[in-house]
Amino acid sequence: MNVESKDTGFPLTERDRLGLRGLLPPRVISFEHQYDRFMNSYRSLEKNTQGQSDRFVSLSKWRILNRLHDRNETLYYRVLIDNIKEFAPIIYTPTVGLVCENYSGLFRRPRGMYFSAKDKGEMMSMIYNWPSDQVDMIVLTDGSRILGLGDLGVQGIGIPIGKLDMYVAAAGINPQKILPVMLDVGTNNQKLLEDPLYLGVRQPRLEGEEYLLIVDEFMEAVHARWPKAIVQFEDFQMKWAFETLKRYRERFCMFNDDIQGTAGVALAGLLGTVRSQGQPLSDFLKQKIVVVGAGSAGLGVLSMAVQAVSRMSGGSGTDANSQFFLIDKDGLVTTERSNLDPAAVPFAKNPRDLEGLSEGASIIEVVKKVKPHVLLGLSGVGGVFNTEVLKAMRESVSTKPAIFAMSNPTMNAECTAIEAFSHAGENIVFASGSPFENVDLGNGEVGHVNQANNMYLFPGIGLGTLLSGARHITDGMLRAAAECLASYMTEDDVRKGILYPSIDCIRDVTAEVGAAVVCAAVAEKQAEGHGDVGFKELENMSKEETVEYVRGNMWYPEYCPLVHEK
Ligand SMILES: NC(=O)C1=CN([C@@H]2O[C@H](COP(=O)(O)OP(=O)(O)OC[C@H]3O[C@@H](n4cnc5c(N)ncnc54)[C@H](O)[C@@H]3O)[C@@H](O)[C@H]2O)C=CC1
Ligand SMILES: CC(=O)C(=O)O
Ligand SMILES: [Mg+2]
Incomplete structure (x- = not known):
C-alpha cells in the first residue's frame, strides 16, 4: 500500500518532513508531468509491441500498469479513471483472465491477503496483520471458477484485485480501505498442482464441512475487526456460491456478485431490449427468453427475471417462469432430469408443457422451436452460439432479437459480435460480457456492441x-x-x-x-x-x-x- 507515494512529485518541504531529502532525484516533477510521462511510455510500449501476439501485448500493458500501481497508487488510479475505457480491458476482463492463468510466473510482489487451509485457527489474529485500520470493501474468492477459465487456485487473486480496482475507479472507494482476499483451500487443477512455480497450497480442495469451517472462520475474523466491511463473494463454483450466500446473507454484510450483480445487469439489459423494440415494459411478460448456462450466473439471472415478471403481473403469476427456457451442458432442463440440481428446480420445464421439445434438447432445437426474443449465454463455453444457432435466431418472433453472449473472458464468449451481426441479422441487439469493437455493417450503419458486465x-x-x-x-x-x-x-x-x-x-x-x-x-x-x-x-x-x-x-x-x- 503506497497511496502516499508521490515518487518524484514530493515537494522539497515534504522531502524534509518525511526524511526523504537526498533519496530522490533533485527535480520536483508535477503530477501533470508525471501523468504525461507515464502516458508517453504507455504509448511507446504500444508502438513498440506492434505486430506481436495479442497475448504478449496485453500482458505487457498489464505489467506497465501494475508497476505504476506498485510505485504510485495515486497516479495509477488517476490514469485509470481518466482512461477507464482503454484500461478496463487490461485490469479487468479479458486481460485479468490471462493474468490469473499466468499469475505464479508473473508474481513479483503480493497484493491483498491470503488465507489458506493451513491457517485454520489463526485467522482472527492474521486479520490484524493488515496494515490499514479501516477496511470498507473486501472482494473474496476461493479461485474455484475464475471467469470461464475454471479452477485456478491461488492464481485467482487477480480477480479480487481487478474488481477492487473497479471499485476505486467507478465508486471512488479509497484504495486504503479496500482488501482483495484469496481463500486458498487447495485446487483440483492437476496442471497447477504439478507446476513448480505454483504459489498456492498443494492439495486438493477442501470439501464439505471442512471447507465451510474455513470460510466461517474468515468471515468471523473480518467481522470482528471491521464490523461494517462489505464482503463481495466472487468467482466461487456454483455449489459454494449458493451455499455461502444462503449461509451468510443474514449474518454479515455480503453479496455474491456472480449471482446477484450479474442478475441485475442482465435484467436491465432484458428490459432495455423490450424498450428497443418500441414496446412498453409490460411486454416483458410476453418475451421468450432462452438462458444457456445453469450455473451461479444463469440461475441468478433467471431468479431475478422471474421475480420481475411476478411483480409486473401483480404477483399473480404462479407460472411466472413459463416464458423462460433453461439449457445446461446436458441440454434443455426439464423435470424429467435425473439428479436435477435443487437450484435449477424452479426453472425446469414440465415436458407436458413442451410441444415438440424434450428433456436434453439441444440449443439449436430449442431456438428453432421457441423462436425466442432473447438468447442469453452464461455457459462459459466459447462459440456455443454457432453459425447454425445464430442463423436460427433470424426466425425469432421479435422484430429486434437480442443475443447476449455474457461469458468471459473473450475466448469464452458464446459468439463474437461480428458473428452475431453477420449470422443473426443486422437488426439484432447485441451484448457481451467482455468488450468487442462495434461492428461496421457496411452501409454506413454500425452494429452497437453493449458490454453486459456486472461492473455496471x-x-x-x-x-x-x-x-x-x-x-x-x-x-x-x-x-x-x-x-x-x-x-x-x-x-x-x-x-x-x-x-x-x-x-x-x-x-x-x-x-x-x-x-x-x-x-x-x-x-x-x-x-x-x-x-x-x-x-x-x-x-x-x-x-x-x-x-x-x-x-x-x-x-x-x-x-x-x-x-x-x-
Ligand atoms: N458478464 C458478466 O457480468 C458475467 C459473466 N459470467 C460468466 O458466466 C460464465 C458462467 O459462470 P457461472 O454461472 O458462475 O459458471 P458455472 O460453472 O456455475 O455454470 C456454467 C453452466 O454452463 C453450463 N454449460 C457448460 N457447457 C455448456 C454447453 N456446452 N452448453 C450449454 N450449457 C453449458 C453448465 O452445465 C453450467 O450450468 C463464466 O464464463 C463467467 O465468466 C459470470 C458472471 C458475470
Ligand atoms: C464478470 C464476472 O464477474 C465474471 O465473469 O465472473
Ligand atoms: Mg465473477
Whole structure:
C-alpha cells in the first residue's frame, strides 16, 4: 500500500518532513508531468509491441500498469479513471483472465491477503496483520471458477484485485480501505498442482464441512475487526456460491456478485431490449427468453427475471417462469432430469408443457422451436452460439432479437459480435460480457456492441450499502440497483440498441446506482447511517441530494500534503 507515494512529485518541504531529502532525484516533477510521462511510455510500449501476439501485448500493458500501481497508487488510479475505457480491458476482463492463468510466473510482489487451509485457527489474529485500520470493501474468492477459465487456485487473486480496482475507479472507494482476499483451500487443477512455480497450497480442495469451517472462520475474523466491511463473494463454483450466500446473507454484510450483480445487469439489459423494440415494459411478460448456462450466473439471472415478471403481473403469476427456457451442458432442463440440481428446480420445464421439445434438447432445437426474443449465454463455453444457432435466431418472433453472449473472458464468449451481426441479422441487439469493437455493417450503419458486465452494478451496490450503513444487502436494495441501471439510458439510445452507458460514464452510473441503493435501504429501514450522516439525515434527503451525498463521498486521486504520523 503506497497511496502516499508521490515518487518524484514530493515537494522539497515534504522531502524534509518525511526524511526523504537526498533519496530522490533533485527535480520536483508535477503530477501533470508525471501523468504525461507515464502516458508517453504507455504509448511507446504500444508502438513498440506492434505486430506481436495479442497475448504478449496485453500482458505487457498489464505489467506497465501494475508497476505504476506498485510505485504510485495515486497516479495509477488517476490514469485509470481518466482512461477507464482503454484500461478496463487490461485490469479487468479479458486481460485479468490471462493474468490469473499466468499469475505464479508473473508474481513479483503480493497484493491483498491470503488465507489458506493451513491457517485454520489463526485467522482472527492474521486479520490484524493488515496494515490499514479501516477496511470498507473486501472482494473474496476461493479461485474455484475464475471467469470461464475454471479452477485456478491461488492464481485467482487477480480477480479480487481487478474488481477492487473497479471499485476505486467507478465508486471512488479509497484504495486504503479496500482488501482483495484469496481463500486458498487447495485446487483440483492437476496442471497447477504439478507446476513448480505454483504459489498456492498443494492439495486438493477442501470439501464439505471442512471447507465451510474455513470460510466461517474468515468471515468471523473480518467481522470482528471491521464490523461494517462489505464482503463481495466472487468467482466461487456454483455449489459454494449458493451455499455461502444462503449461509451468510443474514449474518454479515455480503453479496455474491456472480449471482446477484450479474442478475441485475442482465435484467436491465432484458428490459432495455423490450424498450428497443418500441414496446412498453409490460411486454416483458410476453418475451421468450432462452438462458444457456445453469450455473451461479444463469440461475441468478433467471431468479431475478422471474421475480420481475411476478411483480409486473401483480404477483399473480404462479407460472411466472413459463416464458423462460433453461439449457445446461446436458441440454434443455426439464423435470424429467435425473439428479436435477435443487437450484435449477424452479426453472425446469414440465415436458407436458413442451410441444415438440424434450428433456436434453439441444440449443439449436430449442431456438428453432421457441423462436425466442432473447438468447442469453452464461455457459462459459466459447462459440456455443454457432453459425447454425445464430442463423436460427433470424426466425425469432421479435422484430429486434437480442443475443447476449455474457461469458468471459473473450475466448469464452458464446459468439463474437461480428458473428452475431453477420449470422443473426443486422437488426439484432447485441451484448457481451467482455468488450468487442462495434461492428461496421457496411452501409454506413454500425452494429452497437453493449458490454453486459456486472461492473455496471457491483460498485454501486457496494458504495450504496456502505453509505447507507445497512447491515445486510436485501433483495429490495439489489432490485433498486437494477432498476436504476435499466432506466439510465434515454429512449433514443435504447432505440439504437444501446442498452448500457459507455464505460466512460461509470462514475456517474455508480453514483446513481449507489443512491438508488441508499434510498432502498432507507425505505426498508435497513440504513443505519454512515459517519456523521445518520438515518434521519438520509431519510430527509431528496433523490437528488442522495446522489450528491454519494458523489461527495467518492475518493478522487490527487496529491495531498503529507505529514509524519505521530
Ligand atoms: N458478464 C458478466 O457480468 C458475467 C459473466 N459470467 C460468466 O458466466 C460464465 C458462467 O459462470 P457461472 O454461472 O458462475 O459458471 P458455472 O460453472 O456455475 O455454470 C456454467 C453452466 O454452463 C453450463 N454449460 C457448460 N457447457 C455448456 C454447453 N456446452 N452448453 C450449454 N450449457 C453449458 C453448465 O452445465 C453450467 O450450468 C463464466 O464464463 C463467467 O465468466 C459470470 C458472471 C458475470
Ligand atoms: C464478470 C464476472 O464477474 C465474471 O465473469 O465472473
Ligand atoms: Mg465473477
